[in-house]
Amino acid sequence: MRNAKPISGRIIVKVPASTANLGPGFDSLGMALSLFAWISMEPSETTRITLVGDNLEGVSQDKTNLVYVVAQSVFDKAGIELPELDIGIRSDIPLTRGLGSSASAIVGALVAANSLIGNVLTDDELFQMATALEKHPDNVGASLFGGIIAAAWDGTRAEYVRIEPPSGMDVLVAIPEFELSTKKARNVLPEQITLSDAVFNVTHSSLLTAALASGRLDLLSHAMRDRLHQPYRAALIPGMDRILREATDHGALGAVLSGAGPTLLFLARSEHSRNGQLVAFIQEVMAGEGITVKTQWLDPCLHGPQVLFMDENHPDYDKDPHRLLRNVKVEVGA
Ligand SMILES: Nc1ncnc2c1ncn2[C@@H]1O[C@H](COP(=O)(O)OP(=O)(O)O)[C@@H](O)[C@H]1O
Numbered sequence: 523m524r525n526a527k528p529i530s531g532r533i534i535v536k537v538p539a540s541t542a543n544l545g546p547g548f549d550s551l552g553m554a555l556s557l558f559a560w561i562s563m564e565p566s567e568t569t570r571i572t573l574v575g576d577n578l579e580g581v582s583q584d585k586t587n588l589v590y591v592v593a594q595s596v597f598d599k600a601g602i603e604l605p606e607l608d609i610g611i612r613s614d615i616p617l618t619r620g621l622g623s624s625a626s627a628i629v630g631a632l633v634a635a636n637s638l639i640g641n642v643l644t645d646d647e648l649f650q651m652a653t654a655l656e657k658h659p660d661n662v663g664a665s666l667f668g669g670i671i672a673a674a675w676d677g678t679r680a681e682y683v684r685i686e687p688p689s690g691m692d693v694l695v696a697i698p699e700f701e702l703s704t705k706k707a708r709n710v711l712p713e714q715i716t717l718s719d720a721v722f723n724v725t726h727s728s729l730l731t732a733a734l735a736s737g738r739l740d741l742l743s744h745a746m747r748d749r750l751h752q753p754y755r756a757a758l759i760p761g762m763d764r765i766l767r768e769a770t771d772h773g774a775l776g777a778v779l780s781g782a783g784p785t786l787l788f789l790a791r792s793e794h795s796r797n798g799q800l801v802a803f804i805q806e807v808m809a810g811e812g813i814t815v816k817t818q819w820l821d822p823c824l825h826g827p828q829v830l831f832m833d834e835n836h837p838d839y840d841k842d843p844h845r846l847l848r849n850v851k852v853e854v855g856a
């Protein structure tokens with residue numbers, strides 16, 4: 523049992539989305555993105571889970587909700603009695619599209635619950651818990667620490683190194699209208715691969731990590747190639763093969779499947795990125811496949827979760843937390 527302080531007050535956490543793999547770094551590389559989810563959490567007489575906004579369709583509002591379950595695991599580990607919770611969730615991260623919505627929910631819930639009990643768990647403990655829940659460290663590490671992370675999990679313990687994203691690098695995501703669960707996209711992967719494909723991925727992942735750490739943007743198109751998961755997942759995403767193959771002819775530095783997909787992700791130099799050529803190419807190929815995609819320019823997010831603690835003296839404490847979440851301007855200080 524830790525020295526957990528009694529739970530009181532309201533926590534609002536703003537947590538970034540993430541993209542995993544970056545091509546060859548399967549289950550290892552992740553980068554936080556400037557797209558966010560917000561979770562409010564406070565003790566209450568009975569549990570209530572309110573979903574705010576359009577992106578959370580189908581998410582459960584009972585005690586099976588991921589945010590509620592993960593929060594309880596924090597109280598359990600800290601050895602304190604499990605409280606009923608009033609939880610509000612707002613997310614600008616589309617679900618099951620390969621932008622780490624589940625990782626953001628897990629990290630947001632861990633950080634909110636830990637804040638409610640006076641941060642008795644360390645960042646490392648939160649990272650270990652998040653990795654064990656998500657079963658791979660790439661998305662959760664990026665959401666928790668911001669920037670780019672290179673991580674390895676052996677099933678017992680995860681280690682990571684955070685890399686500051688190179689400056690002058692923009693991120694474009696092309697989000698198809700259809701959902702693809704991570705589970706389904708992992709199920710199409712083979713049990714075994716050839717030694718030459720394994721060597722291809724180890725070498726390219728190492729080169730990519732070093733290129734990102736040293737700002738060698740010129741190496742990205744070479745380094746972001748993958749033979750471990752993208753070739754198998756391509757069958758689930760019409761148009762993906764051609765777009766990834768030809769994106770560098772249209773201004774991208776590198777093009778990959780984001781996480782398990784179906785979102786495609788492109789890195790581009792900031793000064794070239796917004797001229798519309800790349801977006802037009804993606805839209806044209808996807809339209810030819812009969813698929814609607816939403817494109818959105820993002821930046822790497824340099825920070826992890828930001829936490830606002832409200833006690834009863836806070837000027838907004840009397841406001842309905844769900845109305846606060848609805849307000850886009852909910853900015854949560856570091
Ligand atoms: N904010 C949230 N609150 C509760 N559950 C969530 C939230 N975000 C995501 N999830 C859960 O995670 C699932 C999506 O996870 P997954 O298939 O791994 O896709 P993604 O690439 O978006 O992480 C959703 O169907 C939902 O069950």
Ligand SMILES: N[C@@H](CCOP(=O)(O)O)C(=O)O
Pocket residue numbers: 540542543548549550619620621622623624658660661704707708751780781782783
């Ligand atoms: N390394 C995982 C990443 C899954 O990311 P998600 O955002 O699609 O959940 C994988 O490629 O399966």
